[in-house]
Amino acid sequence: MDLQAVHEYFSGLQERIVSALEVVDRKGFIRDSWQRPEGGGGTTCMVENGQVFERGGVNLSRVQGRQLPPSASAARPELAGRSYDAMGVSLVLHPRNPYCPTAHMNVRFLAAGDIWWFGGGMDLTPYYGFEEDARHFHGVCRDALAPFGADYYPRFKKWCDEYFHLRHRGEPRGIGGIFFDDLAGDSSFTLVQSVGDHFLNAYLPILERRKTLPFGELERRFQAYRRGRYVEFNLVYDRGTLFGLQSGGRTESILMSLPPRAEWRYDWKPEPGSPEERLYTEFLKPRDWLS
Numbered sequence: 001m002d003l004q005a006v007h008e009y010f011s012g013l014q015e016r017i018v019s020a021l022e023v024v025d026r027k028g029f030i031r032d033s034w035q036r037p038e039g040g041g042g043t044t045c046m047v048e049n050g051q052v053f054e055r056g057g058v059n060l061s062r063v064q065g066r067q068l069p070p071s072a073s074a075a076r077p078e079l080a081g082r083s084y085d086a087m088g089v090s091l092v093l094h095p096r097n098p099y100c101p102t103a104h105m106n107v108r109f110l111a112a113g114d115i116w117w118f119g120g121g122m123d124l125t126p127y128y129g130f131e132e133d134a135r136h137f138h139g140v141c142r143d144a145l146a147p148f149g150a151d152y153y154p155r156f157k158k159w160c161d162e163y164f165h166l167r168h169r170g171e172p173r174g175i176g177g178i179f180f181d182d183l184a185g186d187s188s189f190t191l192v193q194s195v196g197d198h199f200l201n202a203y204l205p206i207l208e209r210r211k212t213l214p215f216g217e218l219e220r221r222f223q224a225y226r227r228g229r230y231v232e233f234n235l236v237y238d239r240g241t242l243f244g245l246q247s248g249g250r251t252e253s254i255l256m257s258l259p260p261r262a263e264w265r266y267d268w269k270p271e272p273g274s275p276e277e278r279l280y281t282e283f284l285k286p287r288d289w290l291s
Helices: 003-025 131-148 152-163 188-210 217-236 239-246 251-257 275-283
Strands: 030-035 040-048 053-065 084-095 102-112 115-125 176-183
Touching (some): 003 040, 003 053, 003 084, 003 188, 053 251, 084 188, 084 239, 084 251, 102 188, 115 131, 115 152, 131 152, 131 176, 152 176
Antiparallel strands (some): 030 040, 040 053, 084 102, 102 115, 115 176
């Protein structure tokens, strides 16, 4: 695998996505380049308190190390103790409007000696459910994978449903999308490029439909409550977060995925028949959105 070609694609993808998001928000992202003493570095692009995004970050990183951290070697014990070269683009977008969902996308590559693989995916975390949005997002995910075989979307969707699941809560983080890991082979780089290239088409039409809907404090508090679940997943389960922290990565960039406002309420339950309850009963469960 040509590592430089992979890095050049990731760098170009970051810039294309940030440029598109700046048009949507009408506020420029800051670009913060950093170096890692152990090897490598990256560029974090961030917006806070924008017109659309309360916080949004698009990270590009490439780091090297002498020994794979436990989060990467646990599933591949034969790689324990190997040096590595890891790179990728990771983004999380937290809009201010509660009717706009949080979006996450990640595409990454890791090489350990002569063994390498890709991983990544994208998923959507709504606070108020709209079937039109769910069908659109999953339809674009399917389209991104369609050139590689009809079985990829259902397989990667199931993987996403299982991965973005808060086991201690017994509930999904959102409505899923696609997720994959340990992907190697002749078409793997092309597949990863297709996933990255489809993100804007998957998310921006949803954002445009919802960003001007009126909302009040009730919706904002529910958004903050559900964002608490997002924090729990990222700090307890997320492989990218764990890899970054265990490998001595830049903490500010790793934790840019956390929302600026979140709440935890003791044993809170939504009002029966409310839009908040509908999120739980109709959206926070694995569904075939395209049938």
